[in-house]
Amino acid sequence: MAVVLFVGRVRPRVALVANARPAGRGAPTPDRITREITHVFLQKKLLQKLGPGLMHAFIFWGFIVLLPTIAEAAVAIVDKDSSLPILGDASWFAFVSDVFATLVVVGVAMAFFIRKVLKPDRFRGSHMEEADRILLLILAIVVTFLLWNASRIGFGIAEVPDARPVAHLLSNLFSSGEGTEFAERVLVWAHLLVILGFLVFLPGSKHLHIATAPANVWLAKDGPTGRLEPNRIDLELPEEDIRFGVATQKDLSRKQMLDLFSCTECGRCQEVCPAWATGKPLSPKLLIMDLRDRVVAEAAGEVELQPLVPNAVTDQVVWDCVTCGACVRECPVDIEHVDTIVDLRRNLVMAESRFPQEAAPMLRGVESQENPWGQPASARLDWAKDLDVRVLKEGDPAPEVLFWVGCAGAFDERAQKTTQSVARLLAAAGIDSAVLGPREKCTGDPARRMGHEYLFQMLAEQNVETLNGAGVTKIVASCAHCFNTLANEYPDYGGTYEVVHHTQLLSELIAAGRLQPRTGDGKITYHDACYLGRHNGEFDAPREVIGGEIEEMPRNRERSFCCGAGGARMWMEEESPRINDTRFEEAAATGAETVATACPYCLVMLDDAAKGKSSDIRVADVATLLAESTAIDPR
Ligand code: SF4
Ligand code: SF4
DSSP states (O other): OHHHHHHHHHHHHHHHHHTSBOOSOOSOOHHHHHHIIIIIISOTTGGGSHHHHHHHHHHHHHHHHHHHHHHHHHHHHHOTTOOOTTGGGOHHHHHHHHHHHHHHHHHHHHHHIIIIIIOOGGGTTSOHHHHHHHHHHHHHHHHHHHHHHHHHHHTTOOSOGGGOHHHHHHGGGOOSSTTHHHHHHHHHHHHHHHHHHHHHHGGGSGGGHHHHHHHHHHTSOOSOTTOOOOOOOOTTSOGGGOOOSOSSGGGOBHHHHHHHTTOOOOOHHHHHOHHHHTTOSOOHHHHHHHHHHHHHHHHTTSSOOOOHHHHTSOHHHHHTOOOOOHHHHHOTTOOOHHHHHHHHHHIIIIITOOSOGGGHHHHHHHHHHSSTTOOOGGGGGGGGTTSOOOBOOTTOOOOSEEEEOOHHHHHOHHHHHHHHHHHHHHHHTTOOEEBOGGGOOOOSHHHHHHTOHHHHHHHHHHHHHHHHHTTOOEEEESSHHHHHIIIIIGGGGTOOOEEEEHHHHHHHHHHTTSSOBOOOOSOEEEOOOTTTTTTTOOOHHHHHHHOSOBOOOSSOGGGOOOOSOTTTGGGSOOOSSOHHHHHHHHHHTTTOSEEEESSHHHHHHHHHHHHHTTOOOEEEEHHHHHHHTBOOOOO
16 A cells, blocks of 8 residues: 555656656766765765764665665564575674664764754755654654564564674563563564655655655766756747747756755755855755745646746746856755756746846847957957967967957956966967957857857857867866856867866966966965866866965865856846855955955956955956066066
């Protein structure tokens, strides 16, 4: 009966995932196998928080080890003197199951301590009562298991008492006498009935993640998290065949649907989200929970099928995201919030023309002038007026390295300093480099993160045509967003190059002795840009370029806190408290005189925060600091 009930309850969820749009990610890859071992079996991501990680690991490993004991109990129900073949007679298995059952009890006790005594804020909004019920069911399963084995030892049914130290200890509760067999029967039945009750309860609870999480981890994105899944727009197709992001649950991919049924409501994502931390309505946890609840209610016919925005989540929630990826990195079951948020934005922008109006000039600028600043292409070289920079013309031989300047680097006054510094340093190191000048167009990153996939697609195709036509093989980018797009997203559009960030190239040149900086002036802190660090794993190169001692902020490297500019948020209004102010305060608290960055977006946002606070702390790119401390020809 329990199995029938379980199947009946789980079937609608299985159907939702099975009928969703294929994710195209099922094939085994080394990354997938590694993730299953590290994220699922070894609980690596959970153990980043040692206490809660151990708590979960005890319960999870106990669950794995104790699986065969369900069959053991089922056999014993039929005949108390029979046991499972092989495992039933193995004293090592008796020992292991006894120890792990005890560890599960410890894990459940730790879970209650964390939830009821420590009460971390990350649980705000989670279904706490449901979690309590689940924990009590788990506790009942292992306690009845231990007591059942204790009764078998106490009544002399089990022959290897020493192999079960904890059950042996508890066996003092039971002694031979009249009615003893009845007590043993009650315990084994109680044990099995609690397990079957748990099975029935499972499909409607967040604990379904014990079944969905391994599949979700398997389907997670291989490679850098900075790459978004393309949503190809082919205008030749009939309109009904073109998908503009995600409007309703029918547009979700299998991975996106599975994400919804894998969330454990642990709140680790919420805890690190800069939007949530600064009081915005967006919480990545609540986003996933709200989408799940809507999808389930629609599937059950409780509510009509409607667009997910604003019926499951509000427009503001969708626009609050800076695509920093902190949530994805923390999530123990590899839920991909950013891809889903961008997919929801795609529909709002391309199908509904619904987006924060303050971002409209940016989109217009990209559409008409191919840059978010709306400047003419002829102004792309203004930064190079006093420099001897080679501009790659059609038919010219390809340089050793193409310097991708980026729109911020070309048009923003503060970022232009970085561009000039990089150009000088490349020349000083004797690198054969060139820029595209007026032929360079926005990579499309802000349009894409904003949801305008079609605009991004056009720019990507045009830039790839230019780069391939010029025979470019290696690119250095001084913007973390350009770097991410060129390296991770242009291969989807036929542009495959060796792409390095300027800090990577500069650190190599320093190591090779081709640049000789003088280091050690003043206290410096370094802000890790999300699209260089967390999304692409580069933490060391910028620190090597800085060279001297760095006053690290509490949130650094993979746990860095966003500057607030990603996800096209640079072009949107933000209510106070602002993310850039919060980050700048953290930087200032280190006592540093200089905040170093390696991305023009971060430079602008942190510099704005410094100016807003009338601070005399300097914000500068690491390339500018390096150029100042290196003996180079000013031309
Ligand atoms: S990407 Fe960053 S801002 Fe967006 S939901 Fe995740 S943590 Fe929050
Ligand atoms: S999305 Fe991931 S990190 Fe966030 S609450 Fe769910 S399981 Fe936890």
